[in-house]
Structures are given as C-alpha cells and as structure tokens.
Amino acid sequence: MTSFAEVFGGEPDGVWYAPGRVNLIGEHTDYNDGFVLPFALAQRTTVAARRRLDSPQWTVHSTLTKETVEIDAASAAAPGALTGWSAYVAGVVWAMHEAGHRVAGAQLFIDSDVPLGAGLSSSHALECAVLGALTDLSDVDIPVPARPRLVQRSENGYVGAPTGILDQSASILCQAGNALFLDCRDLSTEQVPFDLDAAGLALLVIDTRAPHQHTDGEYAKRRSACEAAARILGVPALRDISNGHLDAALAALPDDESRRRVRHVVTENQRVLDTVSLLRAGQLRAIGPLLSASHASMRDDYEITVPPVDTAVAAALSAGAYGARMTGGGFGGCVLALTDAGAVDTVATAVRTAFATNGFTEPATFLAVPSQGAGRLA
Ligand code: ADP
Ligand code: MG
DSSP states (O other), X not given: OOSHHHHHSSOOSEEEEEEEEEESSOOSXXXXXXXXXXXXXXXXXXXXXXXXXXXXXEEEEETTTTEEEEEOHHHHTSTTSOOSTHHHHHHHHHHHHHTTOXXXXXEEEEEEOSOTTSSSOHHHHHHHHHHHHHHHHTTOOOOGGGHHHHHHHIIIIIIOOOOOSHHHHHHHHOOTTEEEEEETTTOOEEEEEOOTTTTTEEEEEEEOOOOOOSHHHHHHHHHHHHHHHHHXXXXXXXXXXXXXXXXXXXXXXXXXXHHHHHHHHHHHHHHHHHHXXXXXXXXXXXXXXXXXXXXXXXXXXXXXXOHHHHHHHHHHHHTTOSEXXXXXXXXXXXXXXXXXXXXXXXXXXXXXHHHHHHTOOOOEEEEOOOBOOSEEOO
16 A cells, blocks of 8 residues: 555545654763754655544554554553554644644554664654644644654653653754754754755765664663762753863762763763854864764763674774764664765775674665754645
8 A cells, every 4th residue: 555545545635744863963961951963864754644524533554564553532542552653643642632632533644764763763753743744634733842842742651662852853843954953951942054965075874773682771771870970969960060070070979880971971962062063163074073972982981882883983984984973872773974975985885894794784874964844745
C-alpha cells in the first residue's frame, strides 16, 4: 500500500510533515538544564490524514510496518494500553486530551524516510507530524511554541520513554539554513545561521548501524550521576557550574568517575556556546575542533561511545574532515563529519574502508542539510 487512496479510499484532507534531526553539538547537556544546538534534516515523516465524522477513533497505516492499526478512544485514554509503533500516535491523542483539547477521529497514512532507531529521532518526527495533522483536523489552537512540551508529555506519559525536550523542539522549531540554539532551562531558542552550502562545506552523517546495547540503563546511570554531583556541589543543575569554576567544582567531588562526568557536561556546555559564537561570525570551518573535542569528551569522560563510533570519527579525521563527533545519546547511532563539499566521497570511503578492516557492518552515509521544521504540505 503506497498511498492514502489505496488504504482508505478517496483523498486526504491534508498532508503534514515533521523532520528528523541531528544534534550538531551539546550531548547529555539537556537534562542538566544546559545548551544544545540541533538542526532539522531533509529526511522527514509525512502524515496524509482525513477527519472521521463517525467516531472518535484513529486508524493508522505506516508504509514502514505495512500495518493498519485501529486506536479506539479507550486505548487512547490509557497509557500502556498500546505498545509498538502505534503507541506514538495514541500518545499524541492522549497528550492532546490531557491538555484539554477535543481530538477529532481520523484516518492517518504515514510515510517516512527518516532511518528508524539510528538516533535521528524518527519517533519524534512521527509524533510531531501526527500532532500537526490532529491539531488542524480538530480545529484546536495549540501555539507552535507549546507543541514540543505536548509531544514530550506524549512520549514520557504514554509511550513511557523518559526523553527530554531537545528532539521535539528541533523537529518543530528549526528553520531551513539554521541550527536551533536551545536553552534547556528556560526553553528559550535562537536561530543560528548554518548555511553549509554557501560556505562550500558539507556535513556527512555516518549511520554506524552499531547495535544499541544497555542504552537505557547507562542513560539512567549518567543522569543520576549528574544529579548526585549537582547536589554535592549545591547547585540546581550542572548548568550552573561555569567553565571558569570547573576546577573548583572538580576538587569538591569525591571520586574520579563523577569528576569525569561533570567535566564532560561543563565543557560541553562551553563548546555549544563557542560553536554558536563561531557560527554567528560566519566561521563555519572553525567549529571542526569543537566537534572533535566534544567526541573526545564523550569517549574519555562520559564513556558513551563504542568502537564503531570511535573508528568512524578517527577515519573521518585522518581523511581530512575538519571535525567529527558522535551525535545522539550514545552507544551506537550516527557520527557527523564536517568536510569540504568536495571531500565528502574521500571521507565516506575512508570510513567504509576502516569499517571493513575492523569487521564492522557497513555504515550508511548521507548528507545532512539544515532544513525546515514541521509544517503542512497540502
Ligand atoms: P529513533 O527515534 O532514534 O529513530 P526510537 O527507538 O526512539 O529511535 O524510535 C523508533 C521507533 O519509532 C520505531 O521502532 C517505531 O516504533 C517508531 N516509528 C518511527 N517512525 C515510524 C514510522 N514511519 N512508522 C512506524 N513506526 C515508526
Ligand atoms: Mg526516538
């Protein structure tokens, strides 16, 4: 089934979309009330949808799973009632209800070219696109700046994933040709010019396809290590430790592991601020060393990288990339490499060769183009 008409018959009322995202820099800073700098990808999820007048039910078809699932009012009202991919759709209905909105029943045809489970946030692309569709079809007013919070509620409260605010904000608020500077404490945002094309640069995404292992448990451990350190240091969150006060903070911590975790978060926040300054000054190439320093910090201090990820970064750098780092929560996922536009193939080939030499699964590569956040297509 490749179209709305084939699954449901007739035409949809409209088509909505939301993109996947990558985080340029600022990893594991979000839950420390810190800074992140994501941008939206050209890869996106689309939802062709038609309002149902008969009953408050949501029928969803995904071209990826090739399944059609019926979500009735009872399962949309009970977190946990649905698991699997339809929970992401039911979660949006649930969160809209919880926020006091009446949600119209609908038929939803979902298509996507965001790679699943690669850390590019296909789950949020799905939720944000569904939210756009259901908001318009239900004739309710949910201001755009309020939408990331609602999607976060959906994922935390219904799907049961303890995600932060970064991914939804990127998918909804990013603008083409810009990265989104987001302060995770007050959720203030700023568009930062990031026109790779104009600078003769490219950002190569290397999906390492490394199997994610222990991700949830390790994530929870890092999070509680940061919270414990903030308590010892007497601050609400590690965001409150500035780079200038890092040494004093480290001296006050009881063990080497917590010192390394804190050093990552504090220096990573500073690297985001430095990256924003360079981008504002139009010095795109100069962010390369910050990307590489971010990777070294994730590898050595935060200990969230795995061999395929480190191999991709090292190979990209030795093939001439200006900088490279893992992006996303860690333990697999994607690597970003900043290169001259003309050097993309050389860098990609070097990474493939290094993977073959090490016996890793062949990586997938594509270019990341800073693109427009969620909207309506038709
Ligand atoms: P990521 O968000 O990094 O891609 P997640 O594990 O958070 O990884 O989300 C992936 C899950 O989201 C998939 O396993 C699936 O349940 C759901 N999903 C995302 N996009 C789609 C889609 N187009 N169709 C069906 N399910 C999807
Ligand atoms: Mg996800």
